[in-house]
Amino acid sequence: MGAALHDINDNVPVFELTNYYESISETTPGNMFVLAVKANDQDSPTTGAGIIDYSIEIGASGKFVINGTTGVISTSLDATFDYDSTSMYNMTVSANSIMIL
Secondary structure, three states: OOOOOOOOOOOOOEEOOOOOOOOOOOOOOOOOEEEEOOEEOOOOOOOOOOEEEEEEEEOOOOOEEEOOOOOEEEEOOOOOOOOOOOOOOOOEEEEEEEOOO
16 A cells, blocks of 8 residues: 655745846837746646746736736737836736645
8 A cells, every 4th residue: 555645835936037128119019929937846737736827916007918827928908108208117027836736
């Protein structure tokens, strides 16, 4: 008789880079790829403990969205940009492990 082991969610995701930078034109349309962030989790993704959910915590200003599964950041559908009014956006993105049972 054997015992089954289950992977517990005991590791946090870690981003591959501390900071990500990208430049876009003020004529960049909505729904356009900007960049992809990537985090790794030492828990096994096959058990659900290592599945990562990405979100923009602050700084999107309604101009950017993130795909929670892939980490791809794009401009929002109705985004418009004006360098004279806002020359830079600083966003805080989080990566959280989710547990699927």
